[in-house]
Amino acid sequence: MHTIEDLQNLMARLRDPESGCPWDLQQDFHTITASTIEEAYEVADAIERGDLDHLAEELGDLLFQVIFYSQLGKERNLFSFDSVVDNIVTKLVRRHPHVFPDGNLYGENRTDLQAKDEDAIKASWENIKSQEREEKGHKSVIADVPVGLPALSRAQKLQKRVAKAGWDWRDLEGVVDKLDEELNELKQALADQTNNPSERNESKVYEELGDLMFMTVNCARFLKFDAENCLRDSNRKFERRIQGVESHLEDLGGSFHSAESDDIDQAWEEVKAKEIL
Structure with missing residues (x-):
């Protein structure tokens, strides 16, 4: 079975100036960030879909991103994979005094x-964490x-950070x-834009919509829900229902693209009703 050392060696060979991969040699810290974000989401997606059979594969893809950054850091004498590991272990030991009371990874555990x-x-x-931010000058x-x-x-x-500092609902x-107040302000801005179309009123609608979304996140946080996960679940629900509507319309000999809006509305309600049952 391959080890982390094998993965580091693979990365070094991919970045070898003479015999490495042309694509990998063109990359830098900035160019691979999009891939890192994508890989992190693919890990989350596998977990949320219950696709645990492929979770190890997705985690490997994400780990490769860490190895890639570490190789780039080593080439520029900034840091190495070993220093990345050392930093995270040191930080987590420091942040868990209830487990490592003497600040020693291999010290005696607290059991009280x-x-x-x-x-x-x-x-x-x-x-x-607050002390760490202050030490960094934040x-x-x-x-x-x-x-x-x-x-x-x-x-x-942002909201959580401010709440932890003592300012919360x-x-x-x-x-x-x-939340109701923000919705009413959006309604008023929309009415103003309808009665007096202008760039200023359009900008106000934009601002009020953003405020409403921000307050919706606040509501999720206060209820101890993760706003991102709430919306992701709603996205999945919407996708599931649309696919149900498409299947329903196909059973009737039609399609989503050719159906009238009323037919889609009816199919939507029938799909929702089946979910409740």
């Missing part, structure tokens, strides 16, 4: 019940929230009321 208290563990984790509570995150995920992470009722 207080150390296993979930709320205390979360508070400790956030406190340690003074803002929302510092280092990655700009490249999907918009829903980043919105939730008191209860769910306030969140829902604010």
